[in-house]
Amino acid sequence: MSSRNPSYTNPKPCKHLEDYKLRHGLSGYKSIQKHLKATPHGRTSVEMLNAGVPRCNSCNGFQGRLYLCLICNSVSCLDHTLLHTQSEDGHDLAVDIERAELYCCVCCDQVYDPDFDKVVMSKHNMGVPRDDKHGDESIGERLVKRRRLGLGVAEELVDLKKSKQLVSMRDRRDKSCYPLGLRGLNNLGSTCFMNSVLQALLHAPPFRNYFLSEGHNHEACQRRSGDRLYRYSGDCQCIAHRVFSGLLRSDVTCMTCGSTSTTYDPCVDISVDLDTSNFSPTDIVNKRSKPNENSSISTLLGCLDLFTRQEKLGSEQKLFCETCQEMRDSVKQMSIRRLPLVLCLHIKRFEHSPVRKMSRKIDRYLQFPFSLDMTPYLSSSIVRNRFGNRIFSVEGDESDIITDFEIFAVVTHSGTLESGHYVTYLRLRNRWYKCDDAWITEVDEEIVRASQCYMMFYVQKMLYQKADEDLSSLPLSPRRDAYLPIAGCCERLFK
Amino acid sequence: MSLPNEDNMASQLSSHFFGDLLDSIIVDVASECHRIARLGLDRNLEDEEEELRLSAQARVRVADPSNSGEANSKYVVDIFGQSHPSVASEVFECMNCGRSIVAGRFAPHLEKCMGKGRKARPKVTRSSTAAQNRYSRGSPVSTYSPYSNSTSSNRLSNGTSGVAGEEYSNGTFQEP
Numbered sequence: 001m002s003s004r005n006p007s008y009t010n011p012k013p014c015k016h017l018e019d020y021k022l023r024h025g026l027s028g029y030k031s032i033q034k035h036l037k038a039t040p041h042g043r044t045s046v047e048m049l050n051a052g053v054p055r056c057n058s059c060n061g062f063q064g065r066l067y068l069c070l071i072c073n074s075v076s077c078l079d080h081t082l083l084h085t086q087s088e089d090g091h092d093l094a095v096d097i098e099r100a101e102l103y104c105c106v107c108c109d110q111v112y113d114p115d116f117d118k119v120v121m122s123k124h125n126m127g128v129p130r131d132d133k134h135g136d137e138s139i140g141e142r143l144v145k146r147r148r149l150g151l152g153v154a155e156e157l158v159d160l161k162k163s164k165q166l167v168s169m170r171d172r173r174d175k176s177c178y179p180l181g182l183r184g185l186n187n188l189g190s191t192c193f194m195n196s197v198l199q200a201l202l203h204a205p206p207f208r209n210y211f212l213s214e215g216h217n218h219e220a221c222q223r224r225s226g227d228r229l230y231r232y233s234g235d236c237q238c239i240a241h242r243v244f245s246g247l248l249r250s251d252v253t254c255m256t257c258g259s260t261s262t263t264y265d266p267c268v269d270i271s272v273d274l275d276t277s278n279f280s281p282t283d284i285v286n287k288r289s290k291p292n293e294n295s296s297i298s299t300l301l302g303c304l305d306l307f308t309r310q311e312k313l314g315s316e317q318k319l320f321c322e323t324c325q326e327m328r329d330s331v332k333q334m335s336i337r338r339l340p341l342v343l344c345l346h347i348k349r350f351e352h353s354p355v356r357k358m359s360r361k362i363d364r365y366l367q368f369p370f371s372l373d374m375t376p377y378l379s380s381s382i383v384r385n386r387f388g389n390r391i392f393s394v395e396g397d398e399s400d401i402i403t404d405f406e407i408f409a410v411v412t413h414s415g416t417l418e419s420g421h422y423v424t425y426l427r428l429r430n431r432w433y434k435c436d437d438a439w440i441t442e443v444d445e446e447i448v449r450a451s452q453c454y455m456m457f458y459v460q461k462m463l464y465q466k467a468d469e470d471l472s473s474l475p476l477s478p479r480r481d482a483y484l485p486i487a488g489c490c491e492r493l494f495k
Numbered sequence: 496m497s498l499p500n501e502d503n504m505a506s507q508l509s510s511h512f513f514g515d516l517l518d519s520i521i522v523d524v525a526s527e528c529h530r531i532a533r534l535g536l537d538r539n540l541e542d543e544e545e546e547l548r549l550s551a552q553a554r555v556r557v558a559d560p561s562n563s564g565e566a567n568s569k570y571v572v573d574i575f576g577q578s579h580p581s582v583a584s585e586v587f588e589c590m591n592c593g594r595s596i597v598a599g600r601f602a603p604h605l606e607k608c609m610g611k612g613r614k615a616r617p618k619v620t621r622s623s624t625a626a627q628n629r630y631s632r633g634s635p636v637s638t639y640s641p642y643s644n645s646t647s648s649n650r651l652s653n654g655t656s657g658v659a660g661e662e663y664s665n666g667t668f669q670e671p
Contacts, residue, residue: 011533063515065522098519099526110529184575186583189602297551301543365554369546376538389530433574438583441573449553 010114010391016092016104017111020070023090028070029119036100038123040258042386044100048073054097058083067094067103081105099388117390124387125259125323179428181208184438192437196422199435200409200457203426204342205467206243215239244268246340249379251386252313254321255329261322264337269344274362275302300368300456303347308335308377310386335382339374343405343458350417361417365452370427370445372405372458405458408467413454425451429468 013021020028037047046068048054055062056077065078070093076084085092085105094103096110100120104111181203185195201207210216216239236245248267253260275298310333313319318327347366352359375381378401380394410425424435425448434443459467531537572578583598591608 064518096526099523101526101530110526110533112530112533182574184573184577186585186598188583188598189600189604191602297547299547367547367550369543371542371546373539373542381536385536388527389534389536391534439573439577440575446553446556449550450557 011112013113014104014107014109014111016106017102017113019090020093021113021115024071026115026119028093029116031073032068032070032095033119033122036120036123038125038258040253040255042124042258042388044120044123044388046095046097046100048075056080066097067105068097069094076105082108112391114391117392121387121390121392125257126383126387179431182426182428182433182440184435184440187437192422195437196411196424196435197455199424199426200411200455203409203428204243204457205408205459205463206341207239209467210239210243241266241268243341244344246270246336246343247338249335249337251333251335251383252319253331253333254319254324255331256326257321257323257328259321259323268340269346270307270336271346271348272303272307273348274298274364274366275306276364298364298366300345300366300372303366304377308333308382333382333386335379336374336377337379339378339401339403339405339460341460341463343372343374345456345458347454347456349413349454359417361413361415361420363452365450367449368407368410368453368456370407370449371461372407373403374405375403378403402460402462404461406461406464407456407458408464409457410448410451410453411455411457412451414452422454 032046035046035048037045039045048068053062054066054068054075056066056079057074058076058080061077061079063077067076067078067081068074069076069084069088069091071091072088074084075097076094081094081103082105084094092104092106093111094105095101096103102111102113102116103109185198187195245266245268248265248270250263250265251260252262310331313330313332315329317330319330320326321328321330349362350359351362380397383394384390384392408427412423412425413420414423415421421436425443426433426435427448432443432445432448434441434447583601585598586595587598588594589596589601589604589608591605594604594608596604
C-alpha cells in the first residue's frame with residue numbers, strides 16, 4: 001500500500017528562505033501585495049505600477065522569465081538572478097513576475113511559504129455559498145455537524161460484533177466454500193435490472209448490517225407511510241440517505257471579474273459521462289507519439305476528471321454576475337463536498353441525440369480501479385487547484401476526511417437499449433461472484449476487470465475491511481427462522 | 496513583392512516570438528508540476544498505473560479464446576448446485592389476487608393485476624383493505640376493516656372467476 005499524503009504539506013524551507021524570514025518577516029510580502037494582480041482564472045501575477053515593460057537590471061533584457069527581488073524590488077532575468085545575489089548580500093529571494101511564485105536565487109529553485117501564499121490568496125475572491133436555506137447556521141457548521149453524524153453512523157453500523165443480537169450461524173454445509181448471505185434472485189419477467197441493484201444493495205456493508213441487526217423498524221418506517229415530509233434529502237436521516245447521501249458543490253465563476261457563486265446539492269449517486277479523450281496516461285508512459293483509437297482507453301478516473309473539470313458555459317448560457325451587474329460568460333465546476341459511506345457511480349452509457357431523435361448505447365470499455373482514492377475530486381482539492389494549489393486552508397480541509405474506497409459490486413449491462421441484460425459482480429472476502437439473476441458462479445477477478453461496467457459501488461475502505469471480518473459471523477434477526485425457505489435455491493442448501 | 500531579406504527577418508522574428516511563447520508555457524507547466532510535487536498533491540501514480548496494468552492484462556486474458564473463459568458452458572452447475580439455465584419456474588400465489596402464478600411471469604402479471612392495464616383487478620380482501628387503511632391513515636393496522644363487502648363489490652370488475660369467492664382471507668395480514 002502506498003503512503004498517503006495529507007491534503008497538503010508545508011515543505012521545509014531552504015536555508016535562504018529561512019534566513020530571509022528571520023530577517024524580514026512578512027514585510028517583503030506585504031510590500032508586494034499591492035502589486036499582485038489576480039485573474040478570473042485563479043492565476044496571480046505581479047504588476048509593477050510604474051508602467052513600462054519590466055526589464056532586467058543587468059542586461060536590460062525583457063524576454064523570458066523575470067524575477068522581482070523581495071528586498072530592493074530590482075528585476076532580474078533568469079541569467080542574472082545569481083548576479084544580483086552576489087552583488088547584494090542577502091538578496092536571495094525573488095518573485096516570478098508572471099506566476100507570483102517564490103524563487104530562491106541561490107538554490108535556483110522555486111520555493112514555498114504558506115505566509116506568501118496567504119498573501120497571494122488575499123487577492124482572490126473565493127466566493128460565498130449561495131444556499132442559505134438554514135439561515136443562521138453557517139454552511140460550514142452544518143456540514144461539520146452532518147459529517148460527525150455520518151461518521152457516528154458508520155461506527156455504529158460497523159460495531160455489530162459487540163451487539164448482543166449477533167448469532168453465529170452454525171454452518172451445516174460440508175464445504176463452506178462460499179460466503180453466507182449470497183443468494184440468487186429469480187427473474188420475475190425482465191426484472192434483471194432490479195435484481196442487479198438489489199444484489200449490490202444487499203451487500204453494501206453498512207446497509208446490510210443495518211437491516212440484519214434489527215436496525216429497521218418496519219412499522220414505524222416513515223417511507224412506507226407515504227409521508228413525504230423529508231423532501232430535502234439533506235435533512236433525511238433514513239438509512240438510505242445515511243449510507244448513500246453525499247454532497248455536491250457547484251461553483252459558477254464569472255470570467256470577467258472572477259467572482260464565484262457556490263451552491264450545494266445533496267446526491268445519492270454520481271452520474272458521469274464517458275471519458276472519450278484521445279490521449280491516455282498509458283500513451284504518455286509508453287511514449288506513443290500519436291493518439292490512436294486503439295491505444296486510447298477510457299478510465300473511471302478520466303470520467304471523474306471530466307466531471308470535475310472547469311466547463312465553459314456557452315454564450316447562450318450567460319449568467320448574471322452580482323459584482324459586474326451584467327450578464328457574463330461563466331465557467332462552471334463541480335466537486336464533491338462530502339463523500340457518502342457508499343459511493344455509487346453511474347456511467348452514462350446511453351446517448352440521446354435530439355437531432356436524430358435516436359438513442360444509442362455506448363459500448364466502449366471503461367477501465368475502473370478496485371481501490372479508489374477520491375481525494376482529487378473533493379471540493380477542497382478542486383478549489384485549491386483552481387487557485388494554483390496555494391498553501392491555504394480551503395473549506396472542507398479536515399484532514400480526517402476518509403477518501404479511500406474499495407469496490408464491492410459492479411453492475412454490468414450487455415446488449416442494446418431495446419433489449420439487454422443486467423448482471424452484478426459481487427466481491428465477498430476478496431472473491432468475485434457473478435450474480436446473473438438466480439445463477440451465481442464464482443469468477444476470476446479478471447472477468448470483472450474486463451467487463452463492461454455500468455454502475456460501480458464503492459464503500460469506504462475501513463467499512464469494507466470490517467465487512468470482510470463480519471462475513472464469518474453473520475448477524476441474524478432473532479425473530480426469523482434461519483431457515484426460512486426462499487423460492488427455489490435454499491432447499492438444497494439446507495438439506 | 497517584398498525582398499527576400501525582409502521575408503527572412505519576418506520569419507525569424509515570428510520563430511523567435513513563437514519560441515518565447517513556447518518557453519513561457521513550458522515554464523508555466525513546470526512551475527505548476529513542481530508545486531504539486533513539492534506539496535505532495537500528486538496522485539499516487541504507481542497505484543493508478545498498477546490498476547491500469549491489471550485491467551489491460553485482464554482484457555487480454557479474457558479475450559484469449561484458449562483460456563478457459565467464463566462462458567456459460569464452463570459451468571454445469573452454479574455454486575448452489577442448480578443447473579443452468581435456471582428458469583424461475585416456481586409457482587406461488589399472487590398476494591394481490593390470490594391466483595397461482597409462475598415466478599418468471601410474475602412481473603407482467605403484477606402489472607396488470609395491480610391496476611395498470613385494462614384488465615385491472617384490484618382485489619379487495621380483508622388484508623389488502625387493511626393495508627390500504629394503514630397507508631392512508633398512517634396508523635397501526637386494525638384487522639377489522641369497515642370497508643369490506645360493499646366497496647369490494649363496487650370495485651370488482653366484471654366478475655372474473657377466482658376472485659369472488661376469496662374476499663376474506665383468514666385474518667392474517669400478509670406482508671407483500
